[in-house]
Amino acid sequence: MTRYFNLLASVAVSSALFIAGASVNAQAQEHAGHDMASATPDSADTALSAGEIKKVDRDTGKLTIKHGALTNLNMPGMTMAFKVQDPSMLDQVKAGDNIHFRVENLNGSLTVTESPRLQ
Template sequence: MKPLSLQTMALAALIAMPLTISLPASAQTASAAPGTPMAEMSDGEIRKVSKDTGKLTIKHGEIKNLDMPPMTMVFTAKDPAMLDKVAVGDKVRFVVIDEGGKMVVTEIQPAK
């Protein structure tokens, strides 16, 4: 077997280098659904809770992971049990992901 040339070893090291770089702790935010990229928590206020449809209307600030400006919109709750934890007027922090064009709240908690 022929030894690897210096150029081949250098190229292999350059290719492998990005695999060893990790995100800084500040870039790691609230977790999204398994298998999806990390998503930040966003601030919002509950405007409507529709238990029969499994949806929440939230007036929210910027949603950075979706590059979405502040607005009021309807979201689907990933887990219907989330709807029992909030009421109209509650200030919340929440995680939302885009599942094939459907905006889904994966996590919600009272704002501090």
């Protein structure tokens, strides 16, 4: 009887280890291809991006900016309109201004979160 109990305990432990290993492997595969270095803030995540104001739209609360790479969002340079977190930001710049700014994805909307600073 003791031998049977030892065999059963051994099978139970082996099964638990197999399941735990499979779970860790599944989690590793789920994150495969993700740049885990960007999961923690570093200087690239807090850096400001450079751009040029193309349009200030007070009616929609947006700035159209021709920008370089947005490293914190892994986005290449392009021209696009961004919401502003604080409407007073719209009064700080005009079309043609070269700026440093920060954009973040807030609730699915790319938003200028730091007041644009003139270059």
